[in-house]
Amino acid sequence: MKRHHITHIDNESQVDRSTMAESRIELLHTSRLAAVGQLSASIAHEINxxxxxxxxxxxxxxxxxxxxxxxxxxxxxxxxxxxxxxxxASEVVRQVRVLAQKRQPTFIEVDLEDVSKEILQLVAPIAESRGVTISTEFCSETLRVHGDPVLLRQVLLNLFLNAMDALVDVPESQAMIKFSTTLSQLGDVEISVRDYGNGLPESQLNNVFDAFYTTKEHGLGLGLAIVRSIIEFHSGHIHAANHPDGGAVFRFTIPTADVTGVANHSTGDPV
Known part of the structure; x- marks a missing residue:
């Protein structure tokens, strides 16, 4: 009887874990759809x-x-x-379909330079429509990591949209975003997205990644929280800071894939 009771609890725990995992996937999917929605005009331009x-x-x-x-x-x-x-046109449709899919995270070897260039292609028209200039600086090293390519696209897309939102009140001549990649001293892939906006109040720097924390009038406060959870899911780290020359910079690192193409990534859920 006692053994049966334990089995019942274990089954309930498995159901709870399965339900939580499904809820996390649904949240990630909804967040991606919201980001894609912001790019609707850009996507239409890239196809038309x-x-x-x-x-x-x-x-x-x-x-x-x-x-x-x-x-x-x-x-x-x-x-x-x-x-x-x-x-x-077909490539744009493919990229949007990838972002719009609801799926279980799948870890494979990913070239972050390729992923970055795909997202840059998607956000370029919306940046142009807002009068925002994006400059890029790619390192000469290979940026291979072991991760989920769709989740990594979601990170970059959210960071670019966040940077553009930070430039709303900035004169067009100063509305710039700098995207750069490098390898850290530890050999991890390091990516930064810097806006040339007004920067973040120092009191916000410790809260920008908190769930439901937002300074936007219609924001839900989930975008950066999801970004952090995805980066941590890839055994990485992300932080925000004000740049000494103005604006805010979001920088994250992810371990590179080792010689077998497998990084020591987290086995938890990405949210």
Whole structure:
């Protein structure tokens, strides 16, 4: 009887853990969808631009082929442009689908430079529409880590959107974000996102990663809390500071993948 009672408790514990894990995945997914929603205008631009070019090139190719002696080399060049623009639009759709999926975290070897460039491509149009200039500085070393690529995209996307929000009241000539990557003295991948805004009040520096803490009028206070939980899930660390020359900088480190492609990452849940 006693043994049966213990089994019952264990089963309940397993159900509770499963429910909590599902809730965490749902929260991560909802947060990603909210971030993607903020990029809706950017995504539409990134798709409409190549589609418009495809239509124009298709019209031009049709006119050329209607001639008695069409320039086939020119037609081939137009077709190559059509293919390039089609691939560009397809890649944007792929990136959005990856971010929108609800899925269990999966650890694989990831090149953070590739992930960073994909997110930079997504946020570039919205930065342009806000008059924000993004500069990048990639280190020459390989930035391979063992982690979940979707969660890492979510971290970078949230940090870029957060940095752009910090520049709302800044003159366009000063509205800048600097993104840089390097290897720390310990050999970890180190990434920083710095805005050239007004910085953070010193009293906020210890609270910016707390759940439900926000200075935005319509903010939920979950974005940076989720960012920190994802970084810690990857056995990393993140902190915020005011830059001596103005603005705030968010910097995080993640252990590099070892020779077997496996880092000593956390086995807990990412929230």
């Amino acid at each position: 631009q190549p589609l418009g070019a495809i239509l124009s090139n298709a019209d031009a190719a049709e006119l050329m082929l209607a001639k008695a002696d069409p320039d086939l080399d020119e037609v081939r060049m137009i077709l190559a442009d059509i293919r390039k623009d089609g691939l560009r």
